[in-house]
Amino acid sequence: MSTSPHPSPKQLLALSVPALAVGVLSGLLLAGIDVIAEELEHVLWDSIPSSLGIGEDAHWWALVILTTIGALVGLLIWKVPGHGGHDSATVELFAPVLKLSALPGVAIVLILGLAGGVSLGPESPIIAIDVALTIWLLGKIAPGIGPQGAFMLAAAGMLGAMFGTPVAAALLMTELVAAAKRGGLLWDRLFGPLIAAGAATITMQLLHAQSFNLGLPEYTDPRLIDLATASAVALLAAVFGLAASYAMPPLHAAFRRLKHPLAYATVGGIVLGLLGWLGGPLTLFKGAKETGELIAQIDSFGTWELLGLAAIKTAALIVAAAAGFRGGRIFPAVFIGSAAGLFGYALLPDMPLALAVAAGVLGAVLAIGRNGWLALFMAAIFGGSMASLSVLTIALLPVWLIVARAPEMLVGHGEPESMDERDASYMDPHDPESAEAGPTKP
Incomplete structure (x- = not known):
C-alpha cells in the first residue's frame, strides 16, 4: 500500500482491483x-465404515x-518441506509468513485434520x-502494494471468508493498523482490507459455503437481570478457556518428550480418538457444523451432559494443539462456548436461549483467543440483534478482568519439529530470493 499517510482517491481506487482479486x-x-x-x-466416516459393515453407533x-x-x-511434520507449518500451540491467528514450498504440506496436514475429526x-x-x-502474487503483479499491504489484504479477505461478514475483518484489522503505528487516517488504511x-x-455466500445462521430466536427484549445472567454464563464458559x-x-512439553513428531502426533491421535469415543460425533x-447440531438437539441432552460436552471438547482442543496437529482455536471455542x-x-x-449461547461463545472465545473484538463479534452473531450487543458488551467486561492477566493458550517455541534446527520454512526479507515476500511478521 502507499506509504503516504493520506493516499489520494486515485491511489485508493487503484487498490480496489487487487483487493477484490x-x-x-x-x-x-x-x-x-x-x-x-x-x-x-465422507470417505473416512461414511464410505469406509459402510463398506466394512460398521454401524453409525x-x-x-x-x-x-x-x-x-x-x-x-x-509423518508429514517429519518429512514434508516446511514440516506442516507452524506448531499450533505456539502461534496466534496471524503468524510469520511461510515460504511457498511449505504450503502444500500445510494444506495437506490441515485437510487431514479437518476431515479426520481433529478439534x-x-x-x-x-x-x-x-x-x-x-x-507472492502481488509481489509479481502489484509490487507497489508492498508486503505489509499484501499481508493485510490476505488476512482481511480470509477473515471475511471464514466469519461470513467483512465487519469481523474491520474489527481485527484495526488492531493491526494500530500496531503498525504508521499514522494516517484509519479508514484509508482499512480501504483495501475491507474490499478484500x-x-x-x-x-x-455465492458458493453457499460456511454459515453461522443457526436459527436461534432473535433476542430483542433486554432485561436488567440479563446483565447478570449473561455475565455469569460468559464467566462459566471462560473457565474452560482458562483451563x-x-x-x-505442560501438555505440550509432555508430548514433546516423545521427541519425534511421528510418535507424539500418533499418541495425540489415540487420545483424541478416545475422547471422540467418549464424547461422540459432536x-x-x-x-x-457441530455447534448447529448441538443447538438443534438441545432437548436430547441432560443438563450435566452439556457441561460434559464442553469439557470433552476443551480437552480435545488442548490435545490437538499440543500434539502437533495444525489448526486454529476459534471454531472449537465457539462449540465450547455454545455447550x-x-x-x-x-x-x-x-434466560433467553440466544443470549445464553451468545454469552457462552463470548466467554470461551475471549478466554481462548484473547481478542475482545473477535469475541464480541462472534457472540453477536448468535445474539442476532443490537439488543444483544449492548448486553454482551457489558458481560464482556468482568470476563476480561479475569482473563487479561491469565496466561494465553500459547507456549514458547520449544524443540523444533524439524530434524534440522535451521529450518528454512519462513520467508526471509534479507534473502534476495525471498525479499519480495516482505517481513516475517505482520
Missing part, C-alpha cells in the same frame, strides 16, 4: 479446502480414524496459506 482468491481457497476436507470426511471408529490421522500428520479449526493455517500466496473482506464474504490456557504448556471436527451457554440455559430456563 485477493478477496475472491481467499473465498475460493477456503471453499476449496472445505470441499476437499468434506469429501475426505460404533464410537470406537473414532479411535481408529484419529490414530491413523495422527500417524499421518506426524481444531482452519483459521491460522488457512490464513498462512492465503498470506503467502498473496504476498467483502469480496471474500460474497464469494463464500486450556493453563494446561497447554465433539469431533472443528465445531462449526457452556446451553448448560447455563438449562440451569436458568428464564
